[in-house]
Amino acid sequence: MKSAITVCLVPEAVRGPFVLHDGLESGCRVAAEQGFDGIEIFPAGPDEVAAAVVRPLLATHGLALAAIGTGAGWVKHGLCLCHADGDVRRRARAFIASIIDVAGELGAPAIIGSMQGRTSGDVSREAALAMLADALGELAAHAARHGQPLLYEPLNRYESDLFNRQVEAAAFVEANGLDAVRILCDLFHMNIEEENLAGALVACGPRVGHVHWADSNRRAMGFGHTDPGPVVAALRAIRYQGWLSAEVFPWPSPAEAAARTIASLRRHLTA
Numbered sequence: 001m002k003s004a005i006t007v008c009l010v011p012e013a014v015r016g017p018f019v020l021h022d023g024l025e026s027g028c029r030v031a032a033e034q035g036f037d038g039i040e041i042f043p044a045g046p047d048e049v050a051a052a053v054v055r056p057l058l059a060t061h062g063l064a065l066a067a068i069g070t071g072a073g074w075v076k077h078g079l080c081l082c083h084a085d086g087d088v089r090r091r092a093r094a095f096i097a098s099i100i101d102v103a104g105e106l107g108a109p110a111i112i113g114s115m116q117g118r119t120s121g122d123v124s125r126e127a128a129l130a131m132l133a134d135a136l137g138e139l140a141a142h143a144a145r146h147g148q149p150l151l152y153e154p155l156n157r158y159e160s161d162l163f164n165r166q167v168e169a170a171a172f173v174e175a176n177g178l179d180a181v182r183i184l185c186d187l188f189h190m191n192i193e194e195e196n197l198a199g200a201l202v203a204c205g206p207r208v209g210h211v212h213w214a215d216s217n218r219r220a221m222g223f224g225h226t227d228p229g230p231v232v233a234a235l236r237a238i239r240y241q242g243w244l245s246a247e248v249f250p251w252p253s254p255a256e257a258a259a260r261t262i263a264s265l266r267r268h269l270t271a
Contacts, residue, residue: 001235002037003213003265005258006068007029009043012075017188017218018042018258019250024049025057032061034258035266040245042069043161044076046098051105058106061095066243067151067210068103070096071114080117081135082128088193093135097142104146109209111184112139113153118160125161133176140180150212153184156192164193166200170207182209186247187226189195191216197226198234202228205238213244220248220257221264232268 008018009026020027024041031039039058043049049068058065073079079092092115118126140150152168155162163169166185169254173181185201194200201208215224228246246261 001241001269002064002066002243003035003262004038004040004243005034005036005261006040006042006245006247007031009041010072010075013042013072017214017247017249018053019246019248019254019261021250021254024054028057028061028063030254030258031063034262036262038064038066038243039093040066040069040243040247042071044072046102049102049106051102054106062127065103065106065108066245067109068099068113069111070099074114080115080124081112082117082119082131084120084122089131089135092103093139096139100139100143100146100148100150102150103111104143107148109143109148109151109182111151111153111210112136113155113184114159116155116160116162118162128162129172133172133178136178136181137176140178143150144180149180149182149209151184152181153186154189156189161210164189166190167203170204173207183207184210184212186212186214187231188212188214188216188218188247191226198230201231201234202237208235208238208240208242210242211235211240211244212247213265214248216248219250219251220246220260222260223251228264228268
């Protein structure tokens with residue numbers, strides 16, 4: 001398993017759960033200094049993460065790219081895949097596809113989290129799930145052309161009412177034949193929704209495609225009450241070889257959040 005830390009390039013998300021907020025070059029430098037294997041980027045748009053920009057920085061600092069998030073489409077532009085307005089849905093797909101393209105060129109997957117949307121007065125759950133299945137199918141096919149999966153992240157009940165639990169999301173993906181979609185298991189969301197973190201991971205098995213390594217309070221692992229031991233044991237049991245990425249608040253400081261994260265990963269991955 002590999003370690004990553006989040007780098008946010010979106011000013012509107014400065015209070016969001018991302019560790020590093022001082023630009024891509026600074027983020028790469030800090031990630032390398034702290035000993036991470038790679039970075040996960042939350043950009044404002046595709047131009048910020050063009051291969052010509054990102055590849056030299058990764059090479060200079062000896063890093064890999066874990067994934068690129070699409071959430072700025074929601075945060076900056078109010079776009080989501082289950083919006084009542086068809087034009088908004090089309091623009092949401094186009095934004096995600098543009099991120100898939102730049103991520104794919106760099107050999108990494110894209111993440112769909114907040115851009116999935118939720119039900120509303122104008123969109124029933126049945127309609128929202130049909131919209132989601134159709135969008136994931138189209139976008140996963142787009143990602144597959146780059147040789148990458150599409151990462152779908154179940155969110156907690158306060159952020160979305162589509163899928164909150166990992167097994168339910170995995171069953172939805174399976175039922176809709178979305179073979180190129182993998183589940184992003186975020187331990188913070190799981191702490192809210194799952195009865196047993198390790199059990200949920202084992203139940204998802206090979207559908208697990210990415211993990212957000214966060215404690216129960218969305219701080220770095222070790223600042224909350226999550227027991228990482230059973231989580232790592234479960235990931236080993238399903239032969240997960242992917243990324244453990246710190247999507248956490250920069251508390252009490254970015255440097256300390258980074259240091260606490262890498263220390264927790266080293267301790268549990270070498271045990």
